[in-house]
Amino acid sequence: MKAVGTRLPRYDGVGHVTGRTVYVDDVRVPGTLWAKALRSSHPHAGIVRLDTTKAEQYPGVHAVITHEDVPRNVYGHLEALGVPADEPLLAEQAVHYRGQPIAVVAAEDEATALEALELIEIEYEERPALLDIRKAFDPDAKPFHQWGPVFPHFGTHTSRRIRKGDVEGAFDRADLIVQGVYRPQAIDQVPIEPQVALAVPEPDGRLTIYSCTQAMYFSMGVVAAHLQWPLNKLKFVGGTVGGGFGGKVDTATETISALLALKAHRPVKWRWTREEEFLASSTRAPWHMEIADAVTQDGWLLGRKMTTLHDAGAYTRFSSYGVTKHSFHHPGAYTIPNLRFDGYVVYTNRTPTTAMRGFGVTSVSFAAEIQMNRIAESLGMDPFELRLKNANRVGDLTANRVRLSDPSTVPVVLAAADRIGHELKAEYRQMTNAPRSGELLPEHLLASVGGGS
Amino acid sequence: MARHRGRGIATIEYPTGMNQNGDPSQAWIKVKPDGRIDVFAGTVDVGQGSKTVHTQIVADTIGVPYDWVTMDVSNTDSSPICTGSFASRGTFIGGNAVRFAAERVREKILEIASKEMEIDPADLEIADGEVAAKGAPDRKLGLADVAAAATWTYGELITGTGAAFKKYSTVDDDTGEVDSEPHAAISYAACVAEVEVDDETGEVFVEKLVQVYDVGRAINPTLVEGQIEGGAMMGLGLGLLESSYPYYPSLEHRGEKFGAYLAPGLDDLPELDNVIVENPSSDGPFGAKAIGEMANNAQPPAIMSAIHDAVGVWVTEAPATPHRVLKALQERSEPRRDGKRIVYDEELSIRGLSATAGKGPDGTGFILPDE
Numbered sequence: 001m002k003a004v005g006t007r008l009p010r011y012d013g014v015g016h017v018t019g020r021t022v023y024v025d026d027v028r029v030p031g032t033l034w035a036k037a038l039r040s041s042h043p044h045a046g047i048v049r050l051d052t053t054k055a056e057q058y059p060g061v062h063a064v065i066t067h068e069d070v071p072r073n074v075y076g077h078l079e080a081l082g083v084p085a086d087e088p089l090l091a092e093q094a095v096h097y098r099g100q101p102i103a104v105v106a107a108e109d110e111a112t113a114l115e116a117l118e119l120i121e122i123e124y125e126e127r128p129a130l131l132d133i134r135k136a137f138d139p140d141a142k143p144f145h146q147w148g149p150v151f152p153h154f155g156t157h158t159s160r161r162i163r164k165g166d167v168e169g170a171f172d173r174a175d176l177i178v179q180g181v182y183r184p185q186a187i188d189q190v191p192i193e194p195q196v197a198l199a200v201p202e203p204d205g206r207l208t209i210y211s212c213t214q215a216m217y218f219s220m221g222v223v224a225a226h227l228q229w230p231l232n233k234l235k236f237v238g239g240t241v242g243g244g245f246g247g248k249v250d251t252a253t254e255t256i257s258a259l260l261a262l263k264a265h266r267p268v269k270w271r272w273t274r275e276e277e278f279l280a281s282s283t284r285a286p287w288h289m290e291i292a293d294a295v296t297q298d299g300w301l302l303g304r305k306m307t308t309l310h311d312a313g314a315y316t317r318f319s320s321y322g323v324t325k326h327s328f329h330h331p332g333a334y335t336i337p338n339l340r341f342d343g344y345v346v347y348t349n350r351t352p353t354t355a356m357r358g359f360g361v362t363s364v365s366f367a368a369e370i371q372m373n374r375i376a377e378s379l380g381m382d383p384f385e386l387r388l389k390n391a392n393r394v395g396d397l398t399a400n401r402v403r404l405s406d407p408s409t410v411p412v413v414l415a416a417a418d419r420i421g422h423e424l425k426a427e428y429r430q431m432t433n434a435p436r437s438g439e440l441l442p443e444h445l446l447a448s449v450g451g452g453s
Numbered sequence: 454m455a456r457h458r459g460r461g462i463a464t465i466e467y468p469t470g471m472n473q474n475g476d477p478s479q480a481w482i483k484v485k486p487d488g489r490i491d492v493f494a495g496t497v498d499v500g501q502g503s504k505t506v507h508t509q510i511v512a513d514t515i516g517v518p519y520d521w522v523t524m525d526v527s528n529t530d531s532s533p534i535c536t537g538s539f540a541s542r543g544t545f546i547g548g549n550a551v552r553f554a555a556e557r558v559r560e561k562i563l564e565i566a567s568k569e570m571e572i573d574p575a576d577l578e579i580a581d582g583e584v585a586a587k588g589a590p591d592r593k594l595g596l597a598d599v600a601a602a603a604t605w606t607y608g609e610l611i612t613g614t615g616a617a618f619k620k621y622s623t624v625d626d627d628t629g630e631v632d633s634e635p636h637a638a639i640s641y642a643a644c645v646a647e648v649e650v651d652d653e654t655g656e657v658f659v660e661k662l663v664q665v666y667d668v669g670r671a672i673n674p675t676l677v678e679g680q681i682e683g684g685a686m687m688g689l690g691l692g693l694l695e696s697s698y699p700y701y702p703s704l705e706h707r708g709e710k711f712g713a714y715l716a717p718g719l720d721d722l723p724e725l726d727n728v729i730v731e732n733p734s735s736d737g738p739f740g741a742k743a744i745g746e747m748a749n750n751a752q753p754p755a756i757m758s759a760i761h762d763a764v765g766v767w768v769t770e771a772p773a774t775p776h777r778v779l780k781a782l783q784e785r786s787e788p789r790r791d792g793k794r795i796v797y798d799e800e801l802s803i804r805g806l807s808a809t810a811g812k813g814p815d816g817t818g819f820i821l822p823d824e
Contacts, residue, residue: 003509003519004739007675011505011524012498043704081475098704131702134806137813149818155626159820162629174793179823181798184753184771186697187690188708190716214497215537216529231529239526241538244499245687249539275709283697290802292822305822307803311702325472327629333466333641341629342820350704355539357687358746361467362753366691369463369754370769373761378795383758387464392641400624400631408641408667408732413464415665415728416643420460433732 012240023242024196024210025271032198033062033106035260035270036113038120039280040095040102043131043349044144045124047093052103054119060112062264064120066103067092069259071228077250077317079225083153086146087315087352089226089255095124096144096314097351099280106260106268129349133288133309136346144314144349151312151320151345158344160320160327162399165338165447167294170303173444174294178375181290182367186283186311189356193242194277197253198269199261207261208235211254214244219251226255227262246355250282250317285322285353286311287363291371294338299381301390302444303338306330308364312345313352318359319345325360328400332368333409334390337448339399384417388428395435397448407433456649456658459763463755464643467747468636469737471540475621478542478550479533482511482558484611486604488582488596490515490522492554495535496547497526501745502676503543507551509672510738514555515562516579517596533614541743544672545637548738549617557613565603565611566594638734640742641667644688644751647723648759652782655775657693657760659721662752665728669742674729677744681727684748690717692753693772769798796823 015021052064067073067090076085091102103120107113128142135141136149143149154160171177198210213219216236224231241248253270261268272281287310294303308326312319323343330341358365376383391409398404410433417424436449470476480494492511498504504524512519525531535547563574566584570577576587585593603609622635645663650656662685671677694715699706708714733740753771761767766781788797803811803819811819 003512004672005670006509006519006673008505008509008519008673010502010676011508016500129704131704132806133702134803134811135808137811137818138808139814140808149813157626158817160629161627163627164629177794179794179796180767180769181801182769183801184691185701187695188697188714188716190695190714213537214499214539215535216495216497216532217534218537220529234529236529237527239495239497239528241497241499244497244538246539248499249537274711278697278709278714279707286698286701288803290822307819307822309803309819321472324624325468328472328631328635329466329468333464344819348702350698357684357748358467358750359540360472361465361747362691362750365463365465365750366754366757366771367769369465369751370757370767372464373461373754373758374767374797377761383462387462391464392466400629400635402631402634402636404639406669406732406734407466407639408730409464409466411730411732412641412643412665412667413462415730416462416464416645416663419663419665419726419728420645 021240023193023240024198024212027198027210029198029200029267032267032269033108033264034110034113035104035106035257035268036117037101038103038117040091040098040100042095042124042126043098043129044127045095046127047091047095047122048125049123051121055105055116058116058119060108061105061116062266063106063260064103065259065263066090069263070226072226075225078321083316083320097349099351104256104260106264131348133311133346133348145347149346151316159342160323162327162339162341164399167303167305167338167340170338171294174302175297176295176378177292178295178378179292180371180374182370183288184363184366186286186353188278188283189245189247191243191245191247194272194274195252195281196271197257198267199257200267201261201265206233206235207258208237209254209258211236211238212241212248213238213251214241214248219254222251223255223258227258245357246359247281250354252281280351282352282354284356289363289367291367293371293375295375297379299379299386299389300442300444301334301336304331304336305340308343309346310343311353312347313350314347315352317352317354322360326364329361330364331399332365333392335392335396335448337445384413384422384424385428387413388431393436394433395449454653456651457763458649459759460645460647461755461758461762462643462645463751465747465751466639466641467750468639469545469743470542470637471536473622473635474619476536476542476546477616477618478535478547479616480550480554481533481614482554482612484558484600486600488600490517492522492524492551493531494526494547494551495532496543497538499538501543501680503538503547506544506672506676507548510548511551511555514552515559517582521582541745543745544741545737545743546617548741550615552738553615553617554613558611561611561613562596562599565607566599569599569602570594638669638737638742640744640747642747642751644755646752646755646759648756648763650760650763650778652764655779657773657778659689659723659756661724663726665730666744667730667732668744669734669737670731670740671729672739672741677729678727680744680748682725685725685752686717686722687749688752689721691749691771692756696772767797
């Protein structure tokens, strides 16, 4: 019997539905300490004074760590791709978002750890928060990020750029220019299992880290970078996650648990509360997108100009990656020959945003698809037919000049129309994803099909 | 005071694998002395069912029953690198890693069987855990016997490794042009949302979602449907309910518990009509493309367009809360027409909000789409 294509039951389904699957929080190791973090209560402030002495001396406390305890405190998620580091594991002279960790305590139990947090003395100097990405360059907006209001490392540019074809010519030739603004907001991943890690110092000097990460080797690399350790001193145990959706790529708890375990010489578990999960675990980013499309009366998309602002929150994390991915997909499931795109990563005083299901593209699908329906309405054209006409076809070139080999815009639109009984004209009903020819290859598309850019 | 029906469509595409690649997944497989298969890989099962899908891929690649295969993704000591379970890379890239490893194992099994059966490996095939001569199916040897021979006769371990990797694709920062394909594949989907909008309360009720997904090849159709239906729920949250910052960009009223953050529940589940289209990829395991992430991308714009179809207003800030829908109904704002230009949403734009039209004091800020 063939397995592929078969409706086999989930390998681990019975364990999940009977509660027998072992998640990180189910792992019990004798002598485990609890971790609790002192987090910033302000979106933007200087740290004038930080004194952990009393917390360290509190009975039942085994370790307190601040940025001074981290061998390499500032790390960047995209260093391997040449993006410089900008985020401290634990805050140093300033806090840039509410919920940012400053100091973390490991104690005999949860209550003791919470009591010890109260004994940490901290004095803030509050500063104005920058929150509206549209105003990032305004004179009264005071950039707090070391790199200024926006990420400046797209080569020498401050935006991820797409420049393709003759966009000005397309706008001159257009019968209609349709312009709109699209703003999908931040949402939380809302995993049932909050961020959690258990770090166990082993007798041989290694550290075993029970982790809910979506990416064991990536997270192991993050811990190794902060600790300045080789990978063979670390063992990640995981592979079973109680909901991730992108929020468990960021390696939120593993490094700090490891540092506390090493300092206390005891196993340490750090399990975030639901409140921490909402407040300090990174969200999907809010996006601001403005699109202007040059279209002809008979429904051809000649050109697109688009500006995207991505609200990164306080630090970069994966934001520049997300904006680049966004730029590659900004024409959606269609072939638009002339493009000018600028995508900016904008820093604000909110919890750093991160990957979430559809990273970089959920936003542009939202914008581009409402835009398509507005264009259809403006032209008095059937929205299915507008899509079929401009659909990606075999041999078309994408925004980044990749030739498409198996695009399915046409089959999925036809299947949807068929399913709801939506009538299409015969010329549309008979379409396939085959290379363009005849009326589907007008002059303006010649350069986008079969070579050139 | 009435409920109005509307319908909207969205069509999307989504890349498989990390953008610009450079994201390895690796696996290794060993065969026990009785022919049972142990797979070690790093692909975390985040609930999407990757362990099940990978097991299916290995079973068919080698030619053994599904329940002969055990997947271990539990730790980094026994597993080689996997970049991670994100970027919709599990089935395609993680799946290719175990497929490539399984192909090596299959070759090794045939090599041992060839010695035992005195038949050229090219004339042998494996199915249902048995090695048989092509065209002479009565000449066969169970995989248990092959593995036993490897262990006790030839002193060999039947093993194989696989590494899926596509080189990093470099982008030209001036033009966006890449020097190689920056993805493993591209999947497509269409969604038709049918809604009812209450023009008195501003509430939007999604009655039905018709969802069509091209996944290349559905390795496990039930798990594909799980992604489609789970994604639909998340899309509902994005389109209608959820917001980390309800007064964005303000930080006020940040939801800090389930009671203060409105995620969709089963009560919100509309009628779902799932359609799987199979337009195979050239490089994926058994022609598969990804489904994971894209499954929540099409519903929000389809819902917004259905709202427009129902009551004639565009809501372009998500989620379409009752407040936003009512506000749009009250304002009924028309786009500004300027020659051939139709300008929507000016009140939301950078030009409309920023004191310097986003340019900053020295004019080096944002490039805007109307210039």
